[in-house]
């Protein structure tokens with residue numbers, strides 16, 4: 001199966017997180033490799049040579065190979081959800097890190113609305129002063 005090594009396979013991979021360039025999945029025989037596809041000399045190709053290797057698999061074990069493939073694609077397509085400070089610009093639900101009178105709540109869900117932070121069950125008064133929210137991130141579904 002040596003001639004199969006390095007074969008590029010089209011998959012739904014998100015672009016490179018650094019340059020937004022295209023990447024591809026290559027079958028390396030005993031592991032999968034996600035990186036720029038050197039055969040793909042397009043302007044949109046990833047330029048930073050970043051790569052991600054899958055778990056290794058036995059070449060004859062189709063099930064193990066498939067599992068390694070799904071796992072590395074999922075890992076590649078996962079992006080960290082960044083934290084922000086200050087006030088959000090859009091209304092909605094946010095995961096927040098709260099500091100209320102020196103008691104830190106690392107994960108708390110609040111609603112940003114009408115220029116303040118509200119809990120879901122009380123939209124009459126803000127749940128806490130704005131400076132209590134140390135940082136926030138958008139809640140990403142799925």
Ligand SMILES: [Zn+2]
Nearest residue numbers: 016019046048
């Ligand atoms: Zn790149």
